[in-house]
Amino acid sequence: MKAYIQTSENGEFYNVNAFIAYEGLSHFGFETEKYIDADDLIDFHPEDIVVGGIGNVRKRLRHLKIFHPEKEIDYPEELKPFLKRKIWSSTINTLFENKDKWNIFIKTETKLFAGKIVADEKDFLGIISDDRDTEIWCSELMNFKTEWRCFIRYGEILDIRRYKGAWDTAFDVKTVQSALEAFTSRPRAFAMDFGLNNNNETVLVEVNDGHSLGTYGISALNYAKFLSARWSELTSTEDYLNF
Incomplete structure (x- = not known):
């Protein structure tokens, strides 16, 4: 098992997400190798996870001759009722x-x-x-007093992390569950960001694909499992961390 982790030109991890991915994947026995640009990767084994920004992940998929839609999922049709704007x-x-x-x-x-x-x-x-x-x-403008990222893996909530606003506010978990059930075309791993608006409604902010995603404090082990689930789906390979 191997994972390529994106770095800056000085060899440092390109952001904290890359470092957390490195820690988690290393823990599970992945051989890790740093890279700067996906164009520089010379091995073409689809099961090798590539951790990096959206641009590098798309490059890698093109190199592997794997089709990936140009548009990210952002606002799925099934979830429009939860946007409220x-x-x-x-x-x-x-x-x-x-x-x-x-x-x-x-x-x-x-x-x-x-x-x-x-x-x-x-x-x-x-x-x-x-x-x-x-x-x-x-x-349309909508003020969110507090925002959370809900990490979803194999149709289940893996973790929820607050990334903006007051720590002592709470959202409606039933709304999150309802959105998850409505999103029938969901990938194996993705995130739904929810916010609490001025009317204290729990509103969907946006959806983010699981291949290039901010950690917002999720544990290294859960992040590794999350990335592995999505990469294996994109490349039609085995998810060795499906446990």
């Missing part, structure tokens, strides 16, 4: 040219830039370009 796709340039659509939250599927609110022209600095019209998700 309007969300639609657009592009940076289209939005910039339509001021009446401003005062919304935007983000890219590939984390090209951090999600942000755009309310005036200065909010477009650094994200708009004449050379490329970036596809984005647009969302």
Whole structure:
């Protein structure tokens, strides 16, 4: 069993997620090897887990001749009732040219830039370009007092971690369970982020695929199991950590 872990050019793990993955996979006996860019990997064994950003994971899948949709799952059709706000796709340039659509939250599927609110022209600095019209998700504004990440593995909640807001708030677990049941096209490993809005409603923030995901404090062993479940599904190989 082998796992490739992404690093920066100086050889350090590219972020804390990579380090946690290294600790967990090493514990379970995986041989680990550092890499900077997936283009540099010369072995093409699909069962070898690749840990890294969305771009490198997509590169690796292309090298393995494995089809993966260009669009991330973000807002699955089955889960629209749990969003409780309007969300639609657009592009940076289209939005910039339509001021009446401003005062919304935007983000890219590939984390090209951090999600942000755009309310005036200065909010477009650094994200708009004449050379490329970036596809984005647009969302009506909703204030979330507290947010949690729910890690799902094989249809079960593996862990729930608060990543924003007050520690003494609570969400409606029944809403999370209902969303999980409604998401019939769910992958083996993914995360559902939920927030508590100003009306104390438990609202789905977004869904994130399990192949390139922030840990938010999940244990190294659970993170390793989580990554292994999703990678094995993507590559149609055995999940050696399915226990």
